Amino acid sequence: MAAGHQEGHGQGRDEGHERIHEQGREQGHRQGQGPEGQGALIQGRYRLHELIGRGGMGEVWRALDESLGRRIAVKCLKPVGHAGDAGFTRILQARFRREARVAAALQHRGVTVVHDFGEHDGLLFLVMELLDGRNLLQVLDDAQRHPLPVPDITDIAEQVADALAYTHNQGIVHRDLKPANIMRLSDGSVKICDFGIARLGHDIGFTSRLTGTGMAMGTPHYMSPEQIGSGAEVDHRSDLYSLGCVLYELATGRPPFDLEDAWSILVGHRDTEPEPPRARRPELPAELERLILDLLAKDPEDRPQDAADVGGRLKAMRAAAGAAAASSPPVLPGWAAGLSTGSAARSTRAHRMPAPARHEITGAWSTRALAVEAGPDTLAALAARHTEGIDLGRVGNWRQAYDLHTAVAADRDRALGTEHPDTLASRHEAAYCLGRLGRTEEALRLYEYVADVRRRVLGPDHPDTLVARHEAAYALGGLGRYLEAHQIYSDVLAARERTVGPEHPDTLHCKHNLAFNLGRLGRTDESYAMAVEVADVRARVLGPDHPETLVTRFEVGYAQGQAGRWAEALETYREVAAARARELGADHPDTLAARYETGICLGRLGRSADALALYEELVEARTRIAGSTDTETLRARHALGVNLGRLGHWDRALAEARDVAAVRERVLGGEHPDTLVSKREVAVGLGWLGRWSTALAVYQDVADARERVLGADHADTLTSRNDEAHCLEQLGRTAEAQALYRRVSAQQQGGPERL
Structure with a gap:
């Protein structure tokens, strides 16, 4: 069973709307907003709901077309570098309209549909169909760069070639074909995205220049030789070269020229023959290797001359493979039909396992037959690596832990199957690491996938299913999607009360987070009542000074503060701080977090001198433990400055605010919320000084x-x-x-x- 997690806690607030992180994970973290912001309405019609992608040229939002009631994606493109140039703006808008009309005219099952386009408050936007799937870059990254199975490669290639044949017949060249621009949907179909965007990107200011002159558009790993330099003609055969780069990467896990810097990569495309794919993956069919190398010919005349030819060769391969498969008896049992016997990794795309035939499996899963394939030593080694990944996380090495869990998941996928509980346990742990690395949207998608498969394989009330759903709700809260989180928490809580009882630790864990989430929804009274209930049960079952009891009492204090009951909140936080000091030590981060909140309460009660003294001690402790540029040190210094101002020491308050703002700008960036909070405090000080x-x-x-x-x-x-x-x-x-x-x-x- 996958490990659970620490709970989210609402903490840290002052005039600057600041938050702190209790035990490393705060559920109320605010998602970064885009050029418009969540809930914004574009052109009186398109309501932005959720940021789902961000790149150099702008952002992609999940949205709703309120006129038609249709779910859509909105891509917002923001020009850079020519903000005050009216002439440039007019040229850019004209180019955008031209390119968008071309994209909108494309009508093919393998091309993303563009519904509308326009300009809104200085932003150029495209309205597109909302796709349910993953781009090929994400597919490769999820598989830890393991190559895809040959049938998946040929299936993807054939669909892309079909779409390119259509667009090339319309006289349209993509110019930036790459894994990130090819989507594989949940039903297995493939779509190419961003026609016209690469050329538009050149005008907006995101050209891939390396020397300052003559560099054409494109992404270095997938650029054709004729795109390198300013004199060569670029036509549809450039897209075929890029397709060859994509297929090479799908087949081997690496692009053909995977070198240290962009210039070396471009020189490789221009001057160096790629290493044959079968040198990296010997079991690849020779005809697939031949096609890839033909596509990667330096001279466009030596490549296949059109995408239809590429598609025809792929169809012939598929037919030959089908005939060979029909003449060979299966060597694996029916329930293991998807397992790989070679070194290539299997796709991580979810699929339903076929039902057992005559040889029924006892229990939900059996590894007895798999031992012939993988061997008990292999399975034991995978279990040891899984445990090693958990240990890496315990000491805070989340990047290494994520890499290890993803690799183990891929190996378990090959050895045991995509839907085996051990495979899902590794994917669950990988999702947890993503959350700790701040990659919350990715974590959410992986949790939702694990929860969906566990629901089918293990049942909706199985503990592992509920753990994955709980984590998905936690991620939704981290993204500010509290209504969705509330529904999942409520469902999980009901299932846990039904299956393990109201006082089970997992039930209380869920109820704690539900209380937190209610607070974020503004339902303060309900949040407070539920937090008190959980704290009382935990105190009775675990003891009044148990860390989990104190976590919930901390949440009680937060709810009291939200209700304006600052004297009660002060008493709660003081008790929590004292208990944590006894149990964990005076310098433990959780103890310092409770002391920070004590200072907030003192300030709200008008006891700024007491708050100032507390924050002076807190700044000293945070600096000694984590350093002067640590985010929590800076947060304590910010609070110290606020209380200096409350006491009328505006010269000192202004100096403190300026210093904190400068450090935050250097460490976090000029537009980080914490930096802007400090800059606002600078303005407050200036105003008080006239x-x-x-x-x-x-x-x-x-x-x-x-x-x-x-x-x-x-x-x-x-x-x-x-x-x-x-x-x-x-x-x-x-x-x-x-x-x-x-x-x-x-x-x-x-x-x-x-x-």
């Missing part, structure tokens, strides 16, 4: 950054616009201030007036 003109510039900088990152309608953006209006008022610019107040009010009420 330096309103300088404060206005800082407030405007923060507001503009939040609008770019979070969207114009986000609460933090509107707070900053109100700050800006207040500053204008102080400078006597009353008319401007009133106009800005009205606009902010209209946005808060969902009105049509926009900044």
Whole structure:
């Protein structure tokens, strides 16, 4: 059974809307917002729901076409480098319209459908069909760069060739064909994405220049020789070369020229013959290798001359393979029909296992027959590596743990099957590592996959199924999707109460996180009541000073603070801090987290001198333990500065805020939420010192950054616009201030007036 996780905890708040991380995982983490922001409405029609992809040219959002009630994807492209150039903007918009019309005219099952396009508040956007699947880069990465089975490669290649034959007949060349632009959907069909985007990217400012002159568009690992340099003609055969690069990577796990830097890769494409794929993977069919090498010919005249020819060769291979399979008796039992006997990794794409035939398996799974294939030593070695991955995670080596779990999952997939419980356990652990690495969306997708397969194989109420669903809910909370998380938590809680009882640790774990999630939904009273209930049961079953009891009591304190009951929250946090100091030590991160929240309560109760003294001690401890640039050290310093201001020490408060802002900008980036919080505190200090003109510039900088990152309608953006209006008022610019107040009010009420 896959290991569980520590619980999420709501903590860390002050005037700057800050949060801290309790025991490493905070469920209320705010997702980074895009150019518009979650919930934004584009052109009065397309409502953005969830950020699902981000790249150099912009972002892709899951969205809803409210006019048709259709789920869609919206790609937002943001020009760079020519912000004030009206002429450039006009040229770019004209090019965008031309390229988008071309893409929208394509009607083929292997090409992503473009429904609409336009410009909105300085953003160019494309409205596309929403695809349910993974691109080939993700498929390879999920398999730890193991190659795909030959039938999968030929199936993908044939579908891509068919789509290219269609687009080339329309006179359209993709110019940036690569694994990331080829989607394999859940039903096995394949679609090519981003026709016209590569050429548009050149105009927007994302050309792949290496020397500053003459570098054509494309991604180095998949660029044809004629794309390298400015004089060569590029036609449809360039796409065929790129297809050869993609197939080489699918067949061997690596691109044909996998060198250290971009220039070496390009020189390889131009001057070096690729290593034959069968030198890396001997069991590849000779005819597949021949096709790949033909596609990789340096001279376009030496390649297949059209995609239809490529498709014909692939169909002939498939027919020959089918005939050979029909004449050979199967060597594996029916329930193991998908297992590989060679060195190539099997696809990790989910599939249903066929039902057992005459030889029924006793129990859910049996490894007795598999021992002939893999051997007990192999299975024992995989189990040891799985345990090693868990141990790496325990000491915080999450990247290494993820790599190891992904590799073990691929090996177990080959040895045991995609849906075997051990394979799923490794994928579950890989998902957990992704969460700890901050790759929450990827973790969510992997948890959902594991939960779905376990539900089919093990049953909906099996403990492992419920663990995966619980983790999926946790990831949803981390992405701010609290309503979806609430539904899953509620379902899991009901199943656990039904199967193991209301006081089982897993039941209490789920109830704790449900209480946390209720708080994020604004249901404070319910959150508080449930947290108190869990804390009381844990205190009775585990003891009042048990870490899990204290975790939930911490959540009780947070709920008390949310309800404005600061005196009660102060008492709760003090008790938690004292207990943790006894059990874990005064310098343990969890002890310091509780002390931080104690300071918040003191400040809210007007006891800023006490809070200041506490934060001075906390800054010293955090610096000594983690260093001066650690995020928690900086958070404590920020709180110290806030309380200096409350006590009227504005010169010191301003100096502290400037110092923290500078460090955060260097460490986190200029538009990170914590950096902007500190910059706002700088403006607050300037205002209190009467330096309103300088404060206005800082407030405007923060507001503009939040609008770019979070969207114009986000609460933090509107707070900053109100700050800006207040500053204008102080400078006597009353008319401007009133106009800005009205606009902010209209946005808060969902009105049509926009900044």
